[in-house]
Amino acid sequence: MCIHFEDVLKIHMELITLHCNCFMTRLLVIGDVHGCLIELENLLRKLRYQIKQDRLVFVGDLLNKGPSGAETISFVNDLKDDGGEVIYVRGNHDEKYLQFYNQFSNRLLKEQTPPRRLCQGWLGPDGHKTISKMKGRDWRLLLGTPLSFQTGNITVIHGGLSSKIHCKPKHLLDSKSFSSKRRAQIKSLMYIRYLRRDGTVPNHNETRGLVPWQDLYDGRFGWVVYGHQPTSHVLHNGKTIGIDTACCYGNRLTALVQEPDSQIYWESVSARSFYANCSPPKRLKRVATAV
Numbered sequence: 001m002c003i004h005f006e007d008v009l010k011i012h013m014e015l016i017t018l019h020c021n022c023f024m025t026r027l028l029v030i031g032d033v034h035g036c037l038i039e040l041e042n043l044l045r046k047l048r049y050q051i052k053q054d055r056l057v058f059v060g061d062l063l064n065k066g067p068s069g070a071e072t073i074s075f076v077n078d079l080k081d082d083g084g085e086v087i088y089v090r091g092n093h094d095e096k097y098l099q100f101y102n103q104f105s106n107r108l109l110k111e112q113t114p115p116r117r118l119c120q121g122w123l124g125p126d127g128h129k130t131i132s133k134m135k136g137r138d139w140r141l142l143l144g145t146p147l148s149f150q151t152g153n154i155t156v157i158h159g160g161l162s163s164k165i166h167c168k169p170k171h172l173l174d175s176k177s178f179s180s181k182r183r184a185q186i187k188s189l190m191y192i193r194y195l196r197r198d199g200t201v202p203n204h205n206e207t208r209g210l211v212p213w214q215d216l217y218d219g220r221f222g223w224v225v226y227g228h229q230p231t232s233h234v235l236h237n238g239k240t241i242g243i244d245t246a247c248c249y250g251n252r253l254t255a256l257v258q259e260p261d262s263q264i265y266w267e268s269v270s271a272r273s274f275y276a277n278c279s280p281p282k283r284l285k286r287v288a289t290a291v
């Protein structure tokens with residue numbers, strides 16, 4: 001067999017390109033956007049986001065509360081179409097839209113928007129406006145969202161982890177193969193804020209004796225980056241990093257950045273306005289006054 005010098009050179013160049021691409025990849029994890037598209041664009045500009053080089057991960061909740069939910073989903077779809085590596089982890093508000101979709105998919109696939117009152121009852125004040133702008137590809141993007149994402153020593157989820165979940169995070173995506181009890185436990189990844197002291201997930205109205213899930217997390221999935229808890233600043237306890245800095249409540253939109261050399265830091269931009277259609281959670285008011 002005869003190997004030409006040009007072939008060897010070509011293979012060599014491809015390997016160098018591959019190595020450079022791996023070497024250059026940054027991980028950018030973005031907190032709850034909630035329809036704050038202008039702030040998302042500002043944040044990506046501030047980070048000098050490179051669509052062909054950076055890996056972009058959203059902690060979920062692209063929709064609801066802010067002014068441009070449908071436009072944000074469309075923007076993320078455009079990034080994917082333009083060759084960006086984008087992972088969109090499902091949040092509880094995304095799940096709410098998916099439950100609506102499951103109920104009304106016949107009408108939605110024909111791009112017929114269900115009545116205003118119905119949309120707003122399920123989805124909140126901006127539900128009808130958002131639904132009327134959503135196209136088939138936007139629903140497909142939502143339908144494909146995983147419940148977790150893991151890379152290296154970082155795991156991204158929307159809500160929290162119960163200490164009763166023992167399988168590896170990549171298996172958490174495969175929720176169809178689990179029993180309904182197990183599936184409910186896995187879906188709780190989108191909703192958890194507090195746990196009972198024994199690590200189990202409390203009932204909806206239960207409040208006594210609960211502890212933040214972060215206090216019980218033992219580090220078994222590496223660093224956990226999450227959203228879902230709007231606070232005035234990044235919450236960081238050595239094993240978990242909360243990056244929902246309440247953009248739709250007029251605070252900031254935050255990204256966690258992991259550089260190719262594994263160095264981690266966060267970057268944020270100010271919200272242009274107070275957007276949310278409801279008053280901020282008590283917790284946010286408390287943290288905001290404490291700072």
Ligand SMILES: [Mn+2]
Pocket residue numbers: 032034061091093227228229244
């Ligand atoms: Mn949220």
